[in-house]
Amino acid sequence: MSTLVIAVVLTALVFDFTNGFHDTANAMATSIATGALRPRVAVVLAGVLNLVGAFLSVEVALTISGGLVDEARITPAVIFGGLVGAILWNLVTWLVGLPSSSSHALFGGLIGATWVFAGSGAINVSTVAGKVLLPLALSPVVAGVVALSATWIGYRIATRGDRRTTTRGFQRAQIVSASMIALAHGTNDAQKTMGVITLTLITVGLLPAHSAPPLWVVLAAGLAIAAGTATGGWRIIHTLGRRISDIESPQGFAAETASAAVILSSAHLGFALSTTQVVSGAVLGSAAGRRAGPVRWRVAGRMAAVWLLTLPAAAVVGALAAWVSARGTGGTVLVGAVLVVVSAGIYGLSRRTPVSAATVGAATVGAATVGAATVGAATVGAATVGAATVSELPAQRSPGHAPGNSAAAEHGGDPQVGQPAAAARAA
Amino acid sequence: MAVHWGSLLAVFLVSLGAAVAVVALVATALWGISARAVTADAAAPRLSRRMGAAVAAVSLTAAALVVLFGFWVIIVR
Incomplete structure (x- = not known):
């Protein structure tokens, strides 16, 4: 195995790691927001289940390694370029706290890199x-419709029961449904990295065309995404769990169940979905399914804009990186160095504001810091307790009322405003 | 362009059926468990304790079976 192939495999695993912490929110944001799980417990549980999920299926990996691009016309340097584009886009969107699609980033990076190296003919447009x-x-539309239906029927039935019992019951049920998503995420997303590594091994002749990923690839991809998930992407967890809508436990359960059903059934049929988009669509659907539930369409609109940008942006960066790395070893080293420097810079930016309960409680949280450095485990946990304490079923609340929403309205509608107060209440 | 419309439709229908069934069954189970609660702020007539327990047990078992069947389809078949 050449040095370049090893570098590509390692880069693919780095992408898998970023995919994990970028997408922790998919599985656990709503459970943390409703107080069903404590933040640290949630991300570790998600990590373990990601690893288990990686062993469930290889259908998506086969789609990626055997049909997306013509493996006979690309080299590991091209795949390396594509991965660089995907990693950088993942890091940028994580920094600003937006749940973009890691899958779009990966496919965009690969398509852009292949296009610039081998031309559009090397891209299997039909499969793509x-x-x-x-x-x-x-998928977000399907997940939204499914979650809306499930939320509607869930509330219709739950309002017949005792409020406290149903709220607690749904919170406990969310532990199961969130675990299902983590499992589905491991199944769907780890397979993408498996597919990329397998594709690399095919391009250098280490595996025959259309091979399934070897066991060591499955294990490595599963471990990388599990480690990333267990790290926890608190910014995106905050956006998905608190900023789209104030999620109650029946909604969280419905959104998670709908997401798990869509992701697992799609993965079984070989569709390479974006778990981020599925979960975001389901959260929006569940928010719309609760009549009294406010949906912050401005935040949803920003997310949609990032979704549209993800594929072309990653494609441009991937194309540029592939063009440079295809020049030879020097080019590959240069691209690798740029990746390390830019990644370190993004991490440094994310650490400008210390993440601790004291800092979060004292910080002025407003529009300027939306999705930026003030979101951490402490914030999420504090917001969680606030949400859980005042969580109600719609029959017992006035329309339009939501926890933390009044304070947000007083500060120009930004939902992050007022959370220090929630933290104080929680304390 | 080869679009697998049949598979996409299958994903939608299976997801809709599974998610709605599981959420409805869990909600029904919680309604049944509510019969044990002391407070009586429910919007609908309450079940007897015994009937509530039976409804909860049947609903949770059915929900678990739906989930297990899904895993069986994915892993075994």
Whole structure:
């Protein structure tokens, strides 16, 4: 195995790690927001289940390694360029706290790199459109409709029971449904990295065309995404759990159940979905399914804009990186160095504001810091307790009322405002 | 462009059926468990304790079976 192949495999695992912490929110944001799970417990549980999920299926990996691009016309340097584009986009969107699609980033990076190196003819447009783009576009809508229906029926039945019992019951049920998502995330997303590593091994002749990923690839990809998930991407958890809508436990359960059903059934059929988009669509659907539940469409609109940007942005960076790294060893080293420096810079930016309960409680949280450095485990946990304490079913609350929402309205509608107060209440 | 419309439709229908069934069953189970609660702020007539326990047990078992069947389809088949 050449040095370049080893570098590509390692870079793919780095991407897998970023995919994990970028997407922790998919599985655990709503459970943390409703108080079903404590933040640290949630991310560790998600990490373990990601690892288990990686062993459930290889259908998505086969889609990526055997049909997305013509493996005979690309080299490991091209795949390296694509991965660099995907990693950088993941890091940028994590910094600003937006749940963009790691899958879009990966596919965009690979497509851009392949295009610039081997031309558009090396891209299997039919497979890309039929098995990747169309499901990616439809999946948030499907998840939204499913979650809306499930939320509506869940509330219709739950309001017949005792409020305290149903709220607690749904919180406990959320532990199961969130675990299902973590499992589904491991199944769906770890397979993408497996597919990329397998594709690399095929391009250098270490594996025959259309091979399934070897066991060591499955294990390595599972471990990388599990480690990333257990690290916890607190910014995106905050956005998904608190800023789209104030999620109550029946909604969280419905959104998670809908997401798990969509992701697992799609993965079984080989569709490479974006778990981020599925979960975001389900959260929006569940918010709309609760009549008294406010949906912050401005935040949702920003997320949608990032979704549209993800694929082309990653494609441009991937193309540039592939063009440079294809010049030779010097080019590959240069691209690797740029990746390390930019990643370190992004991490440094994220550490400008210390993440601790004291800092979060004292900080002025407003529009300027939306999605930026003030979101950490402490914030999420504090917001969680606030949400859990005042969580009610719609029959017992006035329309439009939501925890933390009044304070947000007083400060220009930004939902982050007022959370220090929630933290103080929690304390 | 080869679009697998049949598979996409299958994903939608299976997801809708599974998610709605599981959420409805869990909600029904919680309604049944509510019969044990002391407070009586429920919007609908309450079940007897015994009937509530039976409804909860049947609903939770059915929800678990739906989930297990899904895993069986994914892993075994």
